[in-house]
Structures are given as structure tokens and as C-alpha cells.
Amino acid sequence: MINQTAGGLNRLAESTSPYLQQHAGNPVDWWPWCDEALTLARQQDRPILLSIGYSACHWCHVMAHESFEDPATAEVMNRLFVNIKVDREERPDLDKIYQTAHQLLARRAGGWPLTVFLTPTDLKPFFAGTYFPPEPRHGLPAFTGLLEGIAQAYHEQRDAIATQNASLMEALEQLQPVPAASIPDAAPLEGARRQLASSFDRTHGGFGQAPKFPHPANLEFLLRHWAATVAHPDADDQPDGDPNTTPNGPAADGDVKALHMALFTLERMIRGGVNDQLGGGFCRYSVDDQWMIPHFEKMLYDNGPLLALCCDAWQITADPLFHDAACATADWVLAEMQAPEGGYYSALDADSEGEEGKFYVWTPSEVAAMLEPDEYALIAPLYGLDQPPNFEGRWHLHGYRTLAEVAAEQGIAEERAQDLLRQARTKLLAARAGRARPGRDEKVLTAWNALMIKAMARAGRVLGRPDYLASAERALDFIRKTLWRDGRLLASYKDGTAHLMAYLDDHAFLLDALLELLQTRWRRDDLDWAMALADLLLAQFHDAERGGFHFIAADHEALIQRPKPLGDEAMPSGNGIAAQALQRLGHLLGEPRYLQATEGTLRLAAESMQRIPYAHASLLAALDEHLQPPETLVIRGPADQLPAWQAAAQRGYRPRRLVLAIPAQQADLPGALGDLVPGDTTRAYRCWGTRCEAPLETIEALAEA
Known part of the structure; x- marks a missing residue:
């Protein structure tokens, strides 16, 4: 019997995960991943249906609407399985393990929603897939038919499943990396x-x-x-x-x-x-x-x-x-x-509002109605509103042209074009703010x-x-x-x-x-x-x-x-x-x-x-x-002098340089930092790995270095 609250919600309503809460109203008797659910599966000798997704996942929403919200599908799930819903963002450990298992079992890349069936005694997967439709299509079986077949296989083919699980665990072990004798060179x-x-x-x-x-x-x-x-x-x-x-x-x-x-x-x-x-x-x-x-x-x-x-x-x-x-x-x-x-x-x-991308898309007529003619004339070729629709009969803004190109074609100064673009964006953003927003x-x-x-x-x-x-x-x-x-x-x-x-x-x-x-x-x-x-x-x-x-x-x-x-x-x-x-x-x-x-x-x-x-x-x-150990610059000096020195040290793109500006009064620094003591004036210590140069005593010397 499904465990529901007085308001008709299942036990996922108590979760902190927005993804799990999205399924709290399902007729499915969902469990979060917990010892109680795993123990129940063992006691009742029912396989586990593990469903992994995340709150912003479009196809997770589709499968939820088609299957998990459907009472007939839920009846099959509740009768045959212990059903566990996992937010892959809260439990990336489970997602990593069972995504890898899916790739081995299905011999193709995984994704979300991830649908995995586990043996209750040892939590090993014996069948895995991603999205399944409510009726057969695109080479995929109907979800309810799949459920009946998986449950039957679990109860009638134990030896074959055990053999497959042993092979799967061996394959997972073989995927674990083995250390080499040495570190590679630059190849x-x-x-x-x-x-x-x-x-x-x-x-x-x-x-x-x-x-x-x-x-x-x-x-x-x-x-x-x-x-x-x-x-x-x-x-x-x-x-x-x-x-x-x-x-x-x-x-x-x-x-x-x-x-x-x-x-x-x-x-x-x-x-x-x-x-x-x-x-x-x-x-x-x-x-x-x-x-x-x-x-x-x-x-x-x-x-x-x-x-x-x-x-x-x-x-x-x-x-x-x-x-x-x-x-x-x-x-x-x-x-x-x-x-x-x-x-x-x-x-x-x-x-x-149940549609992917609805918050972001437009029609040329609604955009034109919000803008001045010169604003629309600029952004229409810039963002493709003068071209055929690019998203399900509507227009999603995409930079078909650069602002400089459009300004040149229209004979307006680029500075004026930037002003028009800024004005148009402000108006469209204000209009978009009145729409139903995507969930967060x-x-x-x-x-x-x-x-x-x-x-x-x-x-x-x-x-x-x-x-x-x-x-x-x-x-x-x-x-x-x-x-x-x-x-x-x-x-x-x-x-x-x-x-x-x-x-x-x-x-x-x-x-x-x-x-x-x-x-x-x-x-x-x-x-x-x-x-x-x-x-x-x-x-x-x-x-x-x-x-x-x-x-x-x-x-x-x-x-x-x-x-x-x-x-x-x-x-x-x-x-x-x-x-x-x-x-x-x-x-x-x-x-x-x-x-x-x-x-x-x-x-x-x-x-x-x-x-x-x-x-x-x-x-x-x-x-x-x-x-090639990175360069480390440690600057020691009065706090009011450090910003100028730090700016000089961090000018330009220097991905292999680490710069710390530490006030002279900071004492008891740990490890090798403790050896980089302040002088009478600001100074910079420059090191590569374990090798350090004599300190640089002027900001000019630092800039030159």
C-alpha cells in the first residue's frame, strides 16, 4: 500500500531535493535512497527500480508526466518493485556508479532519466536504460511491458542474473585505473x-x-x-x-x-x-x-x-x-x-508552463510592438528576427550578425548602435520578467x-x-x-x-x-x-x-x-x-x-x-x-602598499603564476611561507617549486621581472 500523507503526497515530500519533491504527488510509492527502503526490498524479495534524474532535466519531466503520474503505470511499479528516486546532484556517487553500469549493460552512453533495476540483496544492477515511453516507439519498449518482463526475469532467472552480475562486477573492477611505473613526459x-x-x-x-x-x-x-x-x-x-x-x-x-x-x-x-x-x-x-x-x-x-x-x-x-x-x-x-x-x-x-524554452522565445510581431522602429531595425538582423523561425515556430535570439556589421550596413555609428541595443535589451528583459519563470x-x-x-x-x-x-x-x-x-x-x-x-x-x-x-x-x-x-x-x-x-x-x-x-x-x-x-x-x-x-x-x-x-x-x-613547476610570487609589506604590487604581479594572463599579497604584520605563517619574511619596505619573493630568487625590493623590479 502506498505511503501517503494526509495531503495525498508520498514520502518524497519530506526530502530536501527539489527533484524528489517534484515526484511527491506521484501515485508511485517512491522511497528516497535509505536503509529502510533497501531493507524492505530484501525482506520482500522485490527488485529495486532505481530512477535517477535532476530537477532541470527535460526528459525527466517527460517520463514523469507519461509514466510516474499515471495511476495504471504506478500500480505495476508498486506491485512489482521497491521504487527509489535519487537526485543525481545530491548523490553523484550513486549516479557515477550506475551510469557506468548502464554503459556496460546497455553498451551505449547513459543519461537522464537513468532507469536501473537492482537485485535487493547486493544492489547490483541487472538491467538498465534511460527514458522509456508509455507505448513502444523509436525502438524502445513500452515502460509497463518492460516492468512486467524485468520482474518475471528476476524471479525466474536467478542463476543467469547472478552470473551476469559477477561478470559486471569483474568489468567494473577492470575499469579501475592501474598505476604506471613513472609519470608521463609532455607527450x-x-x-x-x-x-x-x-x-x-x-x-x-x-x-x-x-x-x-x-x-x-x-x-x-x-x-x-x-x-x-x-x-x-x-x-x-x-x-x-x-x-x-x-x-x-x-x-x-x-x-x-x-x-x-x-x-x-x-x-x-x-x-x-x-x-x-x-x-x-x-x-x-x-x-x-x-x-x-x-x-x-x-x-x-x-x-x-x-x-x-x-x-x-x-x-x-x-x-x-x-x-x-x-x-x-x-x-x-x-x-x-x-x-x-x-x-x-x-x-x-x-x-x-510545461514547455521547454517557452520563457526565452519570441515572435517578431511582439518584439516590434515593444520597441521603437530604429531599435527593432537594429536587432532584427542582429538576432535573426528577419529570418525563418528557429525553434518550434518561434524565434530564439541568436547572434546571426555582429553589431559592427549591422551598424555599418545601416550607416549608423557603432556607439549609437550600442545605445539602441542596450535600450532594446532593457525593454525585452522587462517584458520577459512578466512571464511565468522556469523553476529554480x-x-x-x-x-x-x-x-x-x-x-x-x-x-x-x-x-x-x-x-x-x-x-x-x-x-x-x-x-x-x-x-x-x-x-x-x-x-x-x-x-x-x-x-x-x-x-x-x-x-x-x-x-x-x-x-x-x-x-x-x-x-x-x-x-x-x-x-x-x-x-x-x-x-x-x-x-x-x-x-x-x-x-x-x-x-x-x-x-x-x-x-x-x-x-x-x-x-x-x-x-x-x-x-x-x-x-x-x-x-x-x-x-x-x-x-x-x-x-x-x-x-x-x-x-x-x-x-x-x-x-x-x-x-x-x-x-x-x-x-615545470609554476611561478609563485609572495609579496610582503604594509597593507596600504600591497594592492599596487599585487596589480603589477597579476597584470596579463599568467595561468602558471600564483600571487599572494600578505601584510607584513601577519606572523606565524605555516611551512615555507614562514621563511618569506617582510623587510623594511615592501618586497616580493619569486619562486619556482623549491627554488627561490633573492627578493625583489622595488615595484619597478617586480614589473620588469
Whole structure:
């Protein structure tokens, strides 16, 4: 019998997850993942139907409407299975394990909604799929027929299922990486560069064909690669015919093809429909090659790295396109994604009023009615309102032309065109604000917040925006106050409840964000917290024997696997970011434990980096800085003199430079930092790994260096 509240809601109504709460009114007798549900399945000898999704997922909504809201389907589910609903954003551990199992069982990539059937005694999957329709179509079986068949197979084919499960567990074990005898040389770095060039879309930017994802880790790799080659004008593989040029001419040196691939891709995303041309913020991915029509959900974890990339591109080029895109993204975060308590919300839904993208699309007639004739005349060719509809009979704004091109064609000054565009955007944004808004997932996730904290701190420094830095600090302080308990980190917060032991990504991304903040302004408490997180990584996640970091902690709930993910996915690899951050902190403090953990991770990932280098951009950054230790600048002096010195040290794009400006009165610094003492006046210590030069005693000497 279904467990329902007086209001007709099932037990998911008590969850903190907006995704689970979306299913609280289903007639399905849903359980959250919990010991009670797992025990019930064992006692009743019923297989588990595990359904994993997230609140902004369009096809999750479709399957919910077609099947989970249908009483007849729910009756079959309730009779034959113990049904468990999981938010993949709160439980990425379960999602990672069962997505991998799906790939092995179904022999194709997974996705969401993920539908997995588990044996109750050991939680091993024996059948898996993603979306299933209510009736047979597109080569997929009807969901209810599938349910009947799966239940029958479970009760009648136990031996075959046991044999398959044994093979599956053996395959999962074989997927675990094996450490190499040594750390690779620079070959994987060059290999990734070649692989990205071979799949680069010269016409529209990006890599490969639709659907196109932003892959910010790969774009960052290309920018870092270019910066490393700037001193070498004879770099191989110069661009064929169309070298990228920028206002201050950075492409005059180095591997300009790598620079072009990154900047051109970022530019096309910024001008495309995947970027919200009115309200700021990037959508999840594009369904076409042109970056025109996205899946409309906006995820915090995409927008953090993309904001940081826009800041980097602005530093390299001084092109207002990147500056404006960075500001638009950060302003969207401030306006829509930061909770009053300080943390950042997770996502905006793709759907509103039951339709994907409805909030964002227009018709030319309604736009023309809102604008002055000269405003409409400008934006119609700019955004394609003069072309056929591009989204289900309506128009989604996409940069078909540049503003300079349209202004030239219409014989108006570019400054006047910018004014007209600003006026038109303001009016359209005000009109859009009156529409039914997409749902907002108001979970605060530690890992995703860390990605945005890092980006907002960088935006505050690079763009000269104290409000962005203040936003980052508010979010960090919220995590410290709410999700840091008795020396341990928690993963998720909503509605006054912080829970779930944090994962590898939470610790690694937060450590990385703290290092970024320390480069923006000095707080001793942040350095102490960074060291505590680094020690937690070693104590709870590090595999001292084989190298690398497990995704779940040593004292985490026992699951069928304890994976060590190495490749970048939608977010950067936790192993890659942990290796980068620990290596930098290890050099800064002279702490060999952190450096040794990075070395072990690079040995563990050696085969993967050599086989598919472009899929491991985060680990490649750690490898790069292992092969050539990054430059560390520590400035000591009176607090009123530090900003000028810090600005001189951080001028330009310097991805391999770590700068800390520490007031002279700060005493008792840990490790090697304690040796970098202040002088009679401000001074800067310049180090590479374990090698340091004599301190620079004037700001002129620092600027020259």
C-alpha cells in the first residue's frame, strides 16, 4: 500500500531535493535512497527500480508526466518493485556508479532519466536504460511491458542474473585505473593539442558535431597551452590561413592556432543562442552545430568555469565581447542565483508552463510592438528576427550578425548602435520578467558553489568589480558556517538542512576556490581552511598504495564500487583539480605530502592521459605544472602598499603564476611561507617549486621581472 500523507503526497515530500519533491504527488510509492527502503526490498524479495534524474532535466519531466503520474503505470511499479528516486546532484556517487553500469549493460552512453533495476540483496544492477515511453516507439519498449518482463526475469532467472552480475562486477573492477611505473613526459600535452585540432569546427567553433557542449576544461587547456608557447615564435602547427587576431595583438607569438580554437569557440558561444542574450548566463548545451538552440536549463556548474574563461579571454585580448559576457554572466548570478543567506542555487529549469524554452522565445510581431522602429531595425538582423523561425515556430535570439556589421550596413555609428541595443535589451528583459519563470532548484551544493566562488573571485580581480568578490566571499562564508561541521564537509543544503557527507569534488573544488580567493585578497583563515581540506583529501579520499583519489570517503556508506574518476565530464575531474590544488599548495608551503599525492595521481592516470589525452584536461594541467613547476610570487609589506604590487604581479594572463599579497604584520605563517619574511619596505619573493630568487625590493623590479 502506498505511503501517503494526509495531503495525498508520498514520502518524497519530506526530502530536501527539489527533484524528489517534484515526484511527491506521484501515485508511485517512491522511497528516497535509505536503509529502510533497501531493507524492505530484501525482506520482500522485490527488485529495486532505481530512477535517477535532476530537477532541470527535460526528459525527466517527460517520463514523469507519461509514466510516474499515471495511476495504471504506478500500480505495476508498486506491485512489482521497491521504487527509489535519487537526485543525481545530491548523490553523484550513486549516479557515477550506475551510469557506468548502464554503459556496460546497455553498451551505449547513459543519461537522464537513468532507469536501473537492482537485485535487493547486493544492489547490483541487472538491467538498465534511460527514458522509456508509455507505448513502444523509436525502438524502445513500452515502460509497463518492460516492468512486467524485468520482474518475471528476476524471479525466474536467478542463476543467469547472478552470473551476469559477477561478470559486471569483474568489468567494473577492470575499469579501475592501474598505476604506471613513472609519470608521463609532455607527450600527452601535445597529444591533447592534436586531438582537439583534429575535431575543431572551423566554421562554428567547438569540437565535433551536435550536440555541442561547452567543455570549458578543454578551452582552458588551449589557453594555457598558448601561454606556455608565447616565448617560442617558432611553435609548430601555425593556423592555416585564418590566424586569430585580437585588439592588442596577442596572436603575434606562440601557438596561435590553439589560441584561435579557444577564443573562436568562446566567441561563438557568447554570440549564440546557448548564451542568454538578454539576461546573461549560459545554457547546458546546443542541439545544433551553430550554438543556436540550447537545452534551455542553466546549470551553476557550467556558468562558473565559463565565467572564469571569459575573464581569461578578456585578459588576453582586451576584446569588449569577453568583458561584457563576463559581466552579464556574473550579474545574472547576482540577480538570480545567489540566496539571501549567501550560497548559490543550483539550476534554472529548461521548462516553464510545461514547455521547454517557452520563457526565452519570441515572435517578431511582439518584439516590434515593444520597441521603437530604429531599435527593432537594429536587432532584427542582429538576432535573426528577419529570418525563418528557429525553434518550434518561434524565434530564439541568436547572434546571426555582429553589431559592427549591422551598424555599418545601416550607416549608423557603432556607439549609437550600442545605445539602441542596450535600450532594446532593457525593454525585452522587462517584458520577459512578466512571464511565468522556469523553476529554480534552490539546493546549495558545495562542489558547484566552489566552481562559482572561484569564478566570481577571478571576475572581481580581473574586471575590477568589488561586488563580484563580495559575492564570492558571502558564498564561501555560507559554506563555512553551514556545511563545515566538526572538521568535516557536507555536500548539500536546502531549507535549513545541511546533509550528506561531501565527495571528492566538494573538497577538491573548494580547495581550488580558496587558492583563487587567496590570490585576490589575503585571509589567514582561508589558508588554514585550505590546509584542513588538503589533509582531509589525504585522510579520507587518497589511495596511498595505488595513487589517486576515490570519489567517496573512506567512512562513506558502503556501495558496490568506490570509483576513482579521472576524466573531465560536465565538470572537471575531481582527481585533476585535487592534483592541481595540492601541488600548488605543496609548493607554497613546502609540504612534501601534498606533492607526493599529486605524483601518485599522475602515475595512476598515466595510461588514461596517454590513451585519450583531450579527455583529461584537468589532469594535464597538473602534469604540466609537475613537469615545470609554476611561478609563485609572495609579496610582503604594509597593507596600504600591497594592492599596487599585487596589480603589477597579476597584470596579463599568467595561468602558471600564483600571487599572494600578505601584510607584513601577519606572523606565524605555516611551512615555507614562514621563511618569506617582510623587510623594511615592501618586497616580493619569486619562486619556482623549491627554488627561490633573492627578493625583489622595488615595484619597478617586480614589473620588469
